Amino acid sequence: MSTDSSALPVLTAKDFASDQEIRWCPRCGDYSILAQMKKVLPKLGIPKENFVFVSGIGCSSRFPYYMDTYGFTGINGRDPALATGVKVRRPDLSVWVITGDGDALSIGGNHLMHAIRRNIDLKIILFNNQIYGLTKGQYSPTSPLGSRTKSTPMGSVDNPVTPLCVAIGSEATFVARAVDVDIKGLVETLERAAAHKGTAFVEVYQDCNVFNPGAFSYATDKKIKEDNLIYLEHGKPLIFGKDGEKGIRLNEMKPEIVELGKGISEDDLLFHDEKAEEPSLAFLLSRMRYPEFPEPVGVFRDVEKSVYDERVNAQVDEAVQNKGEGDLEALFNSGDTWTVK
Amino acid sequence: MAAIDAATAESPEQKPLEEVETVVVRFCGDSGDGMQLAGTQLTNVSAVFGNDVVTLPDFPAEIRAPAGTLSGVSGFQISFSSDDIYTPGDEVDTLVAMNPAALKANIADLKRGGTLTVNEDAFEKSNLQKAHYDHNPLESEDELAGYRLHKVPMTRLTRDAVEELGLSQKIADRCKNFFALGLVFWLYDRDPTPTKEWINAKFGKNPSIVQANLNALAAGSNYGYSTESFTVHYRVPPARLAPGKYRKITGNEATAFGLVTAAKLAGKKLFYAGYPITPASDILHELSKLKNFGVRTCQVEDEIAAMTAVVGAAYTGELAVTASSGPGICLKAEAMGLGVMTELPMVIVDVQRGGPSTGLPTKTEQSDLLLAMYGRNGDCPLPILAASGPGDCFQMAQEAFRLATEFMTPVILLTDGYIANGAEPWRIPAISELRPVDVVHPEGTNNGHESDFRPYARNEKLARPWAIPGTPGLQHRVGGLEKSDGTGNVDYSPENHEHMVKTRQAKVAGIANHIPEQTVEGPESGELLVLSWGGTYGSNRTAVRECLRAGKSVAHAHLRYLNPMPRNLGEVISRYKKVLIPELNTGQLRLLIRSYFLVDAVGYNKIKGKPFLVSELVSKIDEVLAS
DSSP, X not given: OOOOTTSOOOOXXXXXXXXXXXXXXXXXXXXXXXXXXXXXXXXXXXXXXXEEEEEOSSSGGGGGGGBSSEEEEOSTTOHHHHHHHHHHHOTTSEEEEEEEHHIIIIITHHHHHHHHHHTOSEEEEEEEOSSBTTTTSBOOTTSOTTOOBTTBTTOOOSOOOOHHHHHHHTTOSEEEEEETTOHHHHHHHHHHHHHOSSOEEEEEEOOBTTTBTTTTHHHHOTTTHHHHEEEXXXXXXXXXXXXXXXXXXXXXXXXXXXXXXXXXXXXXXOBOOTTOSSTHHHHHHHTOOTTTSOEEEEEEEEOOOOOHHHHHHXXXXXXXXXXXXXXXXXXXXXXXXEEEO | OHHHHHHHHSOGGGSOEEEOSEEEEEEEEETTSOHHHHHHHHHHHHHHHTOXXXXXEEOOSSTTOSTTSGGGEEEEEEEEESSOOOSSOSSEEEEEESSHHHHHHHGGGXXXXXXEEEEGGGOSHHHHHHTTOSSOGGGOSSTTTTSEEEEEOHHHHHHHHHGGGTOOHHHHHHTHHHHHHHHHHHHTTOOOHHHHHHHHHHHTTOHHHHHHHHHHHHHHHHHHHHSTTXXXXXXXXXXXXXXXXXXXXXXXXXXXXXXXXXXXXXXXXXXXXXXXXXXXXXXHHHHHTTGGGTOEEEEOSSHHHHHHHHHHHHHTTOEEEEEEOHHHHHHHHHHHHHHHHHTOOEEEEEEEOBOSTTOBTTSOOOTTXXXXXXXXXXXXXXXXXXXXXXXXXXXXXXXXXXXXXXHTSEEEEEEEHHHHHOEEEEEXXXXXXXXXXXXXXXXXXXXXXXXXXXXXXXXXXXXXXXXXXXXXXXXXXXXXXXXXXXXXXXXXXXXXXXXHHHHHHHHHHGGGGGSOOOOOBSOSSEEEEEEEEGGGHHHHHHHHHHHHHXXXXXXXXXXXXXXXXXXXXXXXXXXXEEEEEEESSSSHHHHHHHXXXXXXXXXXXXXXXXXXXXXXXXXHHHHHHHO
């Protein structure tokens, strides 16, 4: 055993499992996300006590109870605000927000937008199952138009929102998408999110096998998923299909699907640039939706910008430097004073 | 410069200087006329001179309502005295009205025989129409006959006074509040030095503006002693305040100071999250100036985010606070419940204003008591404190954090628009007088292995340990779901829920053993007890004192602890035959007192967006005594 007290204990996935019984439905997509998270955290070199998981309300928001870290299950949709309070006070902590499509985009849409535009150093993982699971099956802000659910027996009349478009429109510095059962892709995406300084926004396609089964089968069915997903790689052309035979080309600012060969080479395709300062390309990719287009997965955008929690604390440091450490006596005696004898 | 020449030609001693004890002055004009500034400056010079002062700013919710209209009238009332005073005064001795609308809206408050100074230049046709006058009241024979009317061409005299500086007319006209102030300074023999210093500091970058304001101030004073219009002026000697060093403070300033002080005494850095709302925003402004105390202020996206961020910061071990007013407190309710459920310390300041809904944003009221008591889902008790005046906000803000951290609970501090914006002299405390705030966080295990940490174990006060993220071995989960006592695990079992509801209730109720007992001013028993709370202390105290001097059997008890109430309160109440509860609401404390103590308390309820007048309280006391 090491005598160096500063050496971090070697942690494993098991160390991050809490003693609580997991109460998600059998075969829920949440299990895979929980399992991959437990794999990723030990690799980050962060002491276990420095992780905080914050969530709102919904099936996904039970997540913190199943992690043996500090955790806070808050109230519906307010998790980014709660996490803001944690992170501003303790920028040294690794703070993760676990949320869902209803929590983040409906009741908490406002907080999500503002957390992202501030670029506070939170890792926001949005489990998108296009349904309200915990309240037993009402449509969500990401349910397709016409979704027949308990609250919309004749079909929903709401246009859905695309989570990544919201994130990019809110000036997100890190935006990614993963699929619950794509273990390798999910692990890589979570690792990339963890490595990003600033708000990292990750949408995970998550199957609710009870209330909305198969919503993402186009992205999970081995027989067809290669035709429906594009795995993004920085600096590489956008190629997809079982044999890499198809690609995405830009035609007057619009993406179009082309077949490689027949006079079209990789050089004619759109090349992914996750570091682009302008988010236009990332936004264009986020607008590509099944079935019209294959949907990109992986990291859409990863740029560095100054971080909110550091800016807040830097002002405090600056004030101390300029004015000196606050002194109550001086404060009380500031302004006009007089003495009564 | 005719006025100044005339002044130097005559000796100021020619006009008699009369000594008076207490004076009430009100400046009123358009909201763009700088009346709040003039009032604040008169407050400053009076306080620095050593008078006791109480102020009542009264401004419209509209920042700049159409100029000259009744809805745009802004006023600032100040009482200064050589005695100790607790109210801004029932009646105005000197009214300064800058236009017809201001005259119309305020003349009813001027005492008969009082001094009325108007800006004559503003009484022209269009302004008269905007004020809904069908005639010029200054030309009426009898309309203002009951007052000592001074028609002063302030606009013209101000323009003359700054003429040499070559300013635009618009800029020149902006100086006329200083002309009016200068005139009042002369009228009450005030030393203008603090105001001159303020002008230099405020406008220092623009020397011509400094000079213009100084000229206008001097011209106003000179007008007073050189014209025949004013035959006498007054002196208010310094007050006999308790010895010590003083400064002027408003309730919102005092709240900010108290919060920062509590954090400093606890060895913490204050965290404040808030959303701008009248009349609480000044707390955010004040705290934002104090970042060198380690204060982190976040102006967040909404009231809900503010409250929830405070819960998050509290979880990390911070002294966390938010402030708002009624509409914002409504939005915070769910997250306050989360604070109660997770048993974390935090402070919520509610600067009450007229409601319901948006209500009267700039007017005072005491109508959030029941909101504070019951405005959350479930049985959701939390301690409630109420400051009794501007200076008391300092102490109660600290007390809020003391109780929050000792008992691991959110605490609501109620203030109101009247004491938040009102100012009074504040005796600066020595650091040694301040009560320490002790905070303990459990230490973790060093080896990172799990301990048997129980996040919902309780001490003798029923408080749970405040374990904070980053502490090895104390990883635990909290949240809004019902907790199992001890472990803090989610637990829906019937027995546990009942136990937890009762435990949270008992914890808050037990605070009664750790707060001061209720005291009374006046006889220990008798005919009538006047029971007041919060920001109405001054008017109730003054009214009861007046009745006591008249030999009436009346006493005054003032509540600053609303939940729990002092443990001897029931016994105190039982010593009087009758109980009168004056409140600026429809009877919220009365409802509680009647239900707690089965006492047939009588209410005196005013819901006009204004504080009590002493005279109306005295009348009510007489009425109850006679009944």
